[in-house]
Amino acid sequence: MMQLLDIVLTKNGLLTAFAVVGLTMLISYWASEKLTRGRLHGSAIAILLGLLMAALAGGKQGVADIPMLSGMGLMGGAMLRDLAIVATAFGVRMEEFTKSGVIGVVSLFTGLFVSFFVGGAVAYAFGYRDAVSITTIGAGAATYIVGPVTGSALEASSEVIALSVAAGLVKAILVMIATPFLAKSIGLNNPRSAMIFGGLMGTNSGVMAGLAATDPKLVPYGAMTATFYTGLGCLLGPSVVFIIVRALV
Amino acid sequence: MPIYGTALLSACLLIGLSLGRFVGFLLGVDADVGGVGIAMILLILGCDALQRRGLMKPPTESGITFWGQIYVPIVVAMAASQNVLGALSGGVMAILAGALGVAVCFVLVGVFARFGQGGKEP
Known part of the structure; x- marks a missing residue:
């Protein structure tokens, strides 16, 4: 059963990354509200958690070196990152x-x-x-x-x-x-x-x-x-x- | 359709990155110079032109705004794929070289931000 899950998660790396990051965001925003009363922004906690995960994984590409989480490299890679940055300019004069x-x-x-x-x-x-x-x-x-x-x-x-x-x-x-x-x-x-x-x-x-x-x-x-x-x-x-x-x- | 917005966004980025590479080539460096910035300008101008002609429909907009809204999660994924141990493995010198520069620049941000604003005041 674990092996089956492993295959599915690895084969659909980008979806695994979406799910893991989504969960990280949920935990971070919850912690921001409940533990710091909004003083530390949820996204700041999420980024710190991301760095912590990368340090624990210890690879050259952080958690993306773990096969199951290789999709993190794609999700946080230059292509999607640049796409999202440019999209933030929408509505700017x-x-x-x-x-x-x-x-x-x-x-x-x-x-x-x-x-x-x-x-x-x-x-x-x-x-x-x-x-x-x-x-x-x-x-x-x-x-x-x-x-x-x-x-x-x-x-x-x-x-x-x-x-x-x-x-x-x-x-x-x-x-x-x-x-x-x-x-x-x-x-x-x-x-x-x-x-x-x-x-x-x-x-x-x-x-x-x-x-x-x-x-x-x-x-x-x-x-x-x-x-x-x-x-x-x-x-x-x-x-x-x-x-x-x-x-x- | 949302794909129109995403297509416009992607096209702007592709053109921007190509122009950035071209600027790099003209300057004699094998790097992208300002690609994302050029893409942002193209997107602003492109959306402006479409809005004026009434061609920018809400679904089209949603194909762009979705990516802007997913920006923070993408940055979290980027943070999780950093070589954090590599940063620490460089030893005291690498940490000092990086950290001192950051410290000086943080001070300068404060100075620059105040400097110009004082000039604008009557």
């Missing part, structure tokens, strides 16, 4: 984006250079003295995609590339967890600050989950700026940033 366009672009470049700089400085503090390693780890502090892309372009060692991916993952997960708690104190409650937030943080998964846990209405604004971050980071990392770092060390 164009002026909302253009109004904060300039500060959005400024945030984007500031966020990238700050991450490169802080990541690079940490690498330097830990004894890395070659420009390639410092740039790659700095790139990882931007996002876990900019890190390996920059690292491979500069032919960094695989150990350094792995470190840059880890730094990017730490960033994404930290943004997911911390955003709902810090939102109030940094004024993250309107479209404009959401665009600033998206540009400064840039890590797609972190920004999306952080805003979802804070106020889903802000998602399209954060996504609008964050969507340029990784691409620009991949452009600046191996070029401008590397040249600056090489001149400094």
Whole structure:
């Protein structure tokens, strides 16, 4: 009987994922209302539960490495995630984006250079003295995609590339967890600050989950700026940033 | 029919991702630059045009709004498929590199958000 259930759940992975996530949401919203009296948003609890499950499963793709839950990878993968993000823009007026366009672009470049700089400085503090390693780890502090892309372009060692991916993952997960708690104190409650937030943080998964846990209405604004971050980071990392770092060390 | 809405949404994303890749190609990087942002603009403009011509019927809208409403559960699935242990396995340096950058950026969000608003006030 268990074997039969196992086959059905594995073969219909996406449906299993829908059911498991639905149950997670139900528990989270219940806990939000009963245990925190609505102070901690249900979606924030659900995202924390998701991360906890991923840590317990321990795979490279979190719970998606368990055959029965492989559908989680599809449901939470880039394709459906991007589709849902774009759908959140439905009903948004164009002026909302253009109004904060300039500060959005400024945030984007500031966020990238700050991450490169802080990541690079940490690498330097830990004894890395070659420009390639410092740039790659700095790139990882931007996002876990900019890190390996920059690292491979500069032919960094695989150990350094792995470190840059880890730094990017730490960033994404930290943004997911911390955003709902810090939102109030940094004024993250309107479209404009959401665009600033998206540009400064840039890590797609972190920004999306952080805003979802804070106020889903802000998602399209954060996504609008964050969507340029990784691409620009991949452009600046191996070029401008590397040249600056090489001149400094 | 709801599929019209979902089809429009999918087409916007596909065009956006292609244009994002093309921008990346022009800039000389093998990455998508702003694909989702372009798709969002296309969707807003597309829906606007349809609404003005009276072609946007409630069932069509539902084919778009459904995906927007299922956004949070999709993010939960994304969180559950993250390499959480991989983040911790990088050791102190990786954690510091990631965490310090995030801390500085959180402070900057607060500064930037206040900065411009002060300027707008009469």
